Amino acid sequence: MKRVYPAATEPATVRAAEREELADAIATETAEVVDDMILWRRDLHRHPEPSWAEHRTTARIRGVLEALGLEPRELSSPTGLWVDIMPPRRRAQPRIGLRADIDALQLTDTKDVPYRSVNSGVAHACGHDVHTALLLGTATVLTRLRDQDLLPRGARLFFQPAEETSPGGAGQIIRDGGMTGLREVYALHCDPRTEVGKVAVRPGPITSACDRIQVHFAGPGGHSSRPHLTTDLVMAMGAVITEVPMLLSRLVDPRAGASVVWGHVEAGNAPNAIPAAGLLEGTLRVLDLEGWHRARNLVPDLVRKAASPFGVHVEVELAEGIPPTVNHPKGAGRIVDVGRALLGESGVVDTEQSLGGEDFSEMLMEVPGALGRLGVRPIDVSEWPDLHRPMFDVDEGCLEVGAKTMVGLVALHPDVRA
Numbered sequence: 001m002k003r004v005y006p007a008a009t010e011p012a013t014v015r016a017a018e019r020e021e022l023a024d025a026i027a028t029e030t031a032e033v034v035d036d037m038i039l040w041r042r043d044l045h046r047h048p049e050p051s052w053a054e055h056r057t058t059a060r061i062r063g064v065l066e067a068l069g070l071e072p073r074e075l076s077s078p079t080g081l082w083v084d085i086m087p088p089r090r091r092a093q094p095r096i097g098l099r100a101d102i103d104a105l106q107l108t109d110t111k112d113v114p115y116r117s118v119n120s121g122v123a124h125a126c127g128h129d130v131h132t133a134l135l136l137g138t139a140t141v142l143t144r145l146r147d148q149d150l151l152p153r154g155a156r157l158f159f160q161p162a163e164e165t166s167p168g169g170a171g172q173i174i175r176d177g178g179m180t181g182l183r184e185v186y187a188l189h190c191d192p193r194t195e196v197g198k199v200a201v202r203p204g205p206i207t208s209a210c211d212r213i214q215v216h217f218a219g220p221g222g223h224s225s226r227p228h229l230t231t232d233l234v235m236a237m238g239a240v241i242t243e244v245p246m247l248l249s250r251l252v253d254p255r256a257g258a259s260v261v262w263g264h265v266e267a268g269n270a271p272n273a274i275p276a277a278g279l280l281e282g283t284l285r286v287l288d289l290e291g292w293h294r295a296r297n298l299v300p301d302l303v304r305k306a307a308s309p310f311g312v313h314v315e316v317e318l319a320e321g322i323p324p325t326v327n328h329p330k331g332a333g334r335i336v337d338v339g340r341a342l343l344g345e346s347g348v349v350d351t352e353q354s355l356g357g358e359d360f361s362e363m364l365m366e367v368p369g370a371l372g373r374l375g376v377r378p379i380d381v382s383e384w385p386d387l388h389r390p391m392f393d394v395d396e397g398c399l400e401v402g403a404k405t406m407v408g409l410v411a412l413h414p415d416v417r418a
Helices: 016-032 034-046 055-067 128-147 169-175 233-251 289-310 329-343 360-364 398-411
Strands: 081-085 096-101 155-160 184-195 199-201 209-218 259-267 277-286 313-318 348-350 369-377
Touching: 016 034, 016 128, 016 329, 016 398, 034 055, 034 128, 034 398, 055 081, 055 128, 081 128, 096 128, 096 360, 096 398, 128 155, 128 184, 128 369, 128 398, 155 169, 169 360, 184 199, 184 329, 184 360, 184 398, 199 329, 199 398, 209 233, 209 289, 233 259, 233 277, 233 289, 277 289, 289 313, 329 348, 329 369, 329 398, 360 369, 369 398
Parallel strands: 096 155, 096 184, 184 369, 199 348
Antiparallel strands: 081 155, 199 369, 209 277, 209 313, 259 277
């Protein structure tokens, strides 16, 4: 069923002719920076850096922004920055925030392309190189519009570190005062389920809450021929692996979609010895805030109860997690309005909530706005590598689409007094 979006703002004060002029200028200026965005994206893709270690990436971003005559401000963390772009003769705070994340995954890039990662075991398999390159393109176009006196309001562009870890860089931006004075904030994320040329969005929750779980097991160890004389640590781990997700599904409202999935199991090194230590790691994902709070409280106790019959000692660590990303209805409506104006009526499509985590959720708890999904799958291709896979890549036509949308969220805002 097609969703009905509310009006994005109060009645527009920008005349239709002015809006059309701005839309044409956005399209023209964005088309002129496509080649630059492709070069930036491929350079970043070849030199990926993991969370909190994006030193070359930050320097590369700073260089592009300073070449535009802008004055980027570094975060108090080792990496990441933001920059303000203001209309002439304006000293007020920027009103619209735009975010790109800049870190990569600790994963091997297996593509056979000229821009394949040269950093062993690190890859831009989630599209953050695309997000960064298109936001640099956005900065370029906003600066050109400003110089033509076509920029009606200010923007703050965030190049956020450490989205792939928890706690992540969004919290650092908030602590550094980056959200102060903003009226709205927006981000786009690559989506291989959506074809290039389109942006997908939904009001309300669009991603889930996400926590990382780590369980340490300890026992005396022993010979596998005499399990009755020791504690069977591996059996205890197996019980936790299978019972905790099952029990959680009966203790949290099923509509909350609470899901525990284990991704790392480690214990022992000999087939005939019961190990003395083990490690189990996974994620907890929940679709809504109420269910998330309940599940977070339940998981440590469920782990201990599942392991208890085996007599092993367990320590449960639930890392500081992130809440669901909840799009404000007017923010989602803004993406729809801008997408239709710049991409055409078919350029904006519906999307569903995913169980993926996204710390942009923390920014949306501070300032209204929305997260949209940027189509990256080539047209007429039914299957494409998913996010977080070694072969993930994009149709680079998405860069122009993403930059136009981001620029439009600033320049085509219907309230000229913003």
